Amino acid sequence: MPIEMPVYVGARLAQWHRSYSSFTFGELLAKARRRLTRPLFLAYRHVLVAAFHARNILKRSAPIHAEAGTVSFRLMPQGAVAFDIWSGLRFERPELEFILKMLEPGMTFFDIGANVGVFSVAAGKTLQATQSRIYAFEPCPATFAILEKKSARKRADERPRVQHGGFRAQRRSEPVRECGDERRIELA
Secondary structure, eight states, X not given: OOTHHHHHHHHHHHHHHHHHTTSOHHHHHHHHHHHHHXXXXXXXXXXXXXHHHHHHHHTTSOOEEEEETTEEEXXXXXXXXXXXXXXXXXOOHHHHHHHHHHOOTXXXXXXXXXXXXXXXXXXXXXXXXXXXXXXEEEOOHHHHHHHHHHHHTSOTTTOOEEEEOOOOSSOOOOOBOOOSSTTOOOBO
């Protein structure tokens, strides 16, 4: 056996020993789980994206039904928000239910960074026929167009007042960069 083989194996073993010998067994399992979880989650997400596209083809892009608290709503199956609600990966149901419980007639509701208006629409349905006001602000032009179209289809007492723009900590008037992914809103 050539000398290079034991040296190569020994060097790898020594490197592994230096890297992992200070960990407890539980810490080793946690480290292994973290290394395996991300690739598995990404593979799972790719399968879900394929299933979402298949669902849209088979159902001819039928709206997605969602519920939060006592409010139910329909969403066109376009974009990341619709995918997240359909797949259940990142839909903010607990946050939305909490907000809906806190709303009272006569309140003014501001949805800053409204995206496609899930929170605004739910608030509008909860506060309908009251003296409440709902404002939705969205800086991304593509997402704002979806929000504007969606709010125009609502009844007058449910309809949020939509504004194209955003808020920031410092006063500047630089334009908002185009955002390809509606999940990521970058301000200049």
